[in-house]
Amino acid sequence: MAETTPRTLHAWRPERFMVIVAHPDDADFGPAATAATWIDAGSQGWLVCCTSGDAGADDWRTDPIELGALREAEQRAAAAVVGYAGITFLHQPDGALANDLALRELLVREIRTFRPDAVLAVDPETLFHGDGGVNHTDHRAAGIAAVDAVYPAARNAMAFPWLARDGLEPHTVRRLYLFWSNHSTAWIDVSTSIDRKIAALREHPSQLRHPEKLEPRIREWAREEGEPLGVEAAEAFRVIVIEEDDEGDEGPTHAATTPADAAEAEAVAER
Numbered sequence: 607m608a609e610t611t612p613r614t615l616h617a618w619r620p621e622r623f624m625v626i627v628a629h630p631d632d633a634d635f636g637p638a639a640t641a642a643t644w645i646d647a648g649s650q651g652w653l654v655c656c657t658s659g660d661a662g663a664d665d666w667r668t669d670p671i672e673l674g675a676l677r678e679a680e681q682r683a684a685a686a687v688v689g690y691a692g693i694t695f696l697h698q699p700d701g702a703l704a705n706d707l708a709l710r711e712l713l714v715r716e717i718r719t720f721r722p723d724a725v726l727a728v729d730p731e732t733l734f735h736g737d738g739g740v741n742h743t744d745h746r747a748a749g750i751a752a753v754d755a756v757y758p759a760a761r762n763a764m765a766f767p768w769l770a771r772d773g774l775e776p777h778t779v780r781r782l783y784l785f786w787s788n789h790s791t792a793w794i795d796v797s798t799s800i801d802r803k804i805a806a807l808r809e810h811p812s813q814l815r816h817p818e819k820l821e822p823r824i825r826e827w828a829r830e831e832g833e834p835l836g837v838e839a840a841e842a843f844r845v846i847v848i849e850e851d852d853e854g855d856e857g858p859t860h861a862a863t864t865p866a867d868a869a870e871a872e873a874v875a876e877r
């Protein structure tokens with residue numbers, strides 16, 4: 607897509623954000639450096655993996671249960687590097703992820719529990735990465751499932767009413783940050799956290815066929831995104847604003863300022 611306006615660095619930061627992806631390692635190849643930057647600035651992040659990556663091996667003899675357990679352990683180690691408050695694995699089948707009502711309910715449950723200001727997910731409109739490859743069917747399914755869970759289901763009191771009856775009140779997510787997009791509109795400076803992204807990716811050894819190529823490849827992607835902005839490294843997003851802030855367009859929307867909020871945040875972190 608031709609750019610009609612010059613790129614500027616994106617400054618808005620969610621106080622709470624949730625990354626929803628298909629597989630262990632997607633979040634780390636995706637927005638890990640942005641997540642680390644926001645967490646360093648005081649945000650709380652939560653990661654949701656729809657599958658455990660149990661089809662992610664080259665040998666058909668691989669035990670999918672063992673592989674899924676290994677990849678969950680790898681993702682937990684990577685999430686600790688980035689600094690997420692926690693992870694949920696939804697244990698959907700790798701390679702067969704479907705944006706159905708059952709998945710939507712699971713995601714609405716996560717969103718209404720953690721109550722993020724922003725959700726980060728794969729841009730579900732990315733069928734091809736430019737002309738350089740196919741976007742995995744699970745990535746597209748997780749992306750559209752995240753969008754459909756955010757709007758309207760998570761905020762709609764009459765969607766899955768048994769959730770509200772269980773105390774999971776409707777919640778409005780203000781923004782979507784869609785990564786791996788062919789229509790990026792926002793660039794976040796990740797110069798201070800690109801090393802953490804690389805360190806997080808190194809926690810997925812089962813998925814790295816050429817570990818020696820990882821660092822130069824990741825640095826080059828980030829450099830290409832950052833160069834037009836004059837920064838060493840950036841990550842790109844297509845930002846969808848669902849609900850404007852009450853007080854202007856920049857800055858966190860509702861910090862955990864009361865003891866009750868802080869206690870709730872701690873309780874959530876212990877899930």
Ligand SMILES: [Zn+2]
Pocket residue numbers: 628629631632742745
């Ligand atoms: Zn993936």
